[in-house]
Amino acid sequence: MSSTLYKRKTPLIVFLVPAFIFLLLFLYYPFVQNIINSFSDITGLGAPSAGLNSPWYANYAALFTDPKLRTALFNTIILTICTVVFQVGVALILALLVDSIRVGAQLFRTLYFFPIVISATALGLMFNLIFLYNGGMLNQLLENAGLIAKSIDWKDDGLFFGVLPHFLVTMFTPVMWQYVGFY
Incomplete structure (x- = not known):
């Protein structure tokens, strides 16, 4: 029992060459170009490069001495920890709840998994409407329930x-909501 697919190479080449060209154009070339640009002297967004920096590592030296880098790294670590802890925790609770019911378990599994198929763009727009300062769904709900007197700006530095x-x-609520069904 030998396969004729591997004896004839033409179908393989016909299907693989466009995929490799696509990868080269849209993945590998931009990746290499970004590495080259990281050593270049670029003054503004969309401006052409003025050549390589005089010390080739000047952009990286400026990056690591920037005080905002520490804040960005701290926020990224907090965001990662919260997302992982809450995703796993909520997923475990939901899995235990679904496992304990007899009727409709498949429906709940489908409903919990459904947010994964929503695109990130649609998810971002949906949660932007939820967290809007003026007229956002969450602020309206909290105001109508009498829990807050005025709208909360969910994108500021205030504490939750x-x-x-x-x-x-x-930031972590949409990510958690989208992927909790997967876990």
Whole structure:
């Protein structure tokens, strides 16, 4: 029992060459170009390069001495920890709840998994409407329930329950909601 697919190489080449060309044009070339540009002297967004920096590592020296880098790294670590802890925690609770019911378990599994198929763009737009300052769904809900007197700016530095900044909550909530069904 030998396969004729591997004896004839033409179909393989016909299907693989366009894929390799696509990878070269849209993945590998931009990757290499970004590495080259990281050593170049570029004054502004969209401006052409003035050549390589006089010390070739000047951009990286400026990056590592920037005080905002520490804040960005700290926020990234907090965001990663919160997302992982809450995703696994909520997924475990939902899995235990679905496992304990007899009727409709498949429906709940499907509903929990459904957010994964929503595109990131649609998800971002949906949660932007939820967290809007003026007229956002969450602020309207909290105001109508009498829990807050005025709208909360969910994208500022204020603290959520005195623990996490609002902007971190607005960043990890969509990610957690989208991927909790996968876990």
